[in-house]
Amino acid sequence: MQQPVVAGVDGSPESLAAAEWAAREAVRRGLPLCLVHATNWNPTPEPSAPAASTVRRLPEGRDILRQAEDRIARTCPGARLVDEQLEGPATAALVRAAEESALMVLGSRGLSGFTGFLVGSVAQGVVARAARPVVLVRAGEEAADEHVPDVDGQASADTPYRDVVLGIDLSDAGDEVIEFAFDAARVRKAGLHVVHAWSAPSPLTLGPGEIGLVEGPARGEEWRGFLSAVLETWREKFPDVEVTETLVEGRAGTHLVHASTGAGLLVLGRRAHEGPLGPRTGPVAHTVIRHASCPVAIVPHD
DSSP states (O other), X not given: OOOOEEEEOOSSHHHHHHHHHHHHHHHHHTOOEEEEEEEOOOSSOOTTSOGGGGSOOOTTHHHHHHHHHHHHHHHOTTOOEEEXXXXXXXHHHHHHHHHTSSEEEEEEEESSTTSOEEOOHHHHHHHHHOSSOEEEEETTOOGGGGBOOOTTSOOOSSSOBOOEEEEOOTTSOOHHHHHHHHHHHHHHTOOEEEEEEEOOOOGGGOOXXXXXXXXXXXXXXXXXXXXXXXXXXXXXXXXXXXXXXXXXXXXXXXXXXXHHTTOSEEEEEEESSOBTTBXXXXXXXXXXHHHOSSOEEEEEEO
């Protein structure tokens, strides 16, 4: 059975925008779309409460799913749609649902206009813990936002797709992240813009033969050669994807936020294992998911 694209919905404008984005992605990939709504539950009911009341279903849960279904039927009628009402705390329930998905899509509220994301605790928890890619979509995101403007500069869903941007850390480049970005560009027939930001390391962190030992301007060229070597296999695997490379010196988060302007999707990696402080997304993802101007995909990797 094909793994679906899963969208978590709670009735908010951002979750409905996420459901629409997920529907379009499911159609692009030829996959079913699964809408899920998580209900909270109380594992320790009052002594006088009957056993059946251990699970507390929100009465509006079915209505929330129906609202999302109706919206997708109008805006993306080609989607193959199923839905499910999940039991348990929202974060844990959505993480479980993500395990059976091709990717999970969640909504994030814009801070102000198009300046960034306000990521709620549920979305943060799912991004940090999910075993599958998670895409964050803001309220107001529409089909035309994924496409370049038409010849008159107007928004259109009938023009080519905007580029996919891949933020890559060459010291920790996961194959899962690179493949996801190439495949996202492939299904859109879009370009792939690969960005790597490097910084001059401290002499105390260097070992013999490392790129950081190269002098000044030559260091960037060394990184460029390394990036081209990493991408060579993927270019052969995805020959129809046109790839451009950008190497810049400085903070990765800042450069990736800039690269997200005019992009259709920004892809980042996340280490799948937990650190000593529990699951976390890292400082680059922390910056990007709050300030990027397009949907952001966080892809776990080994």
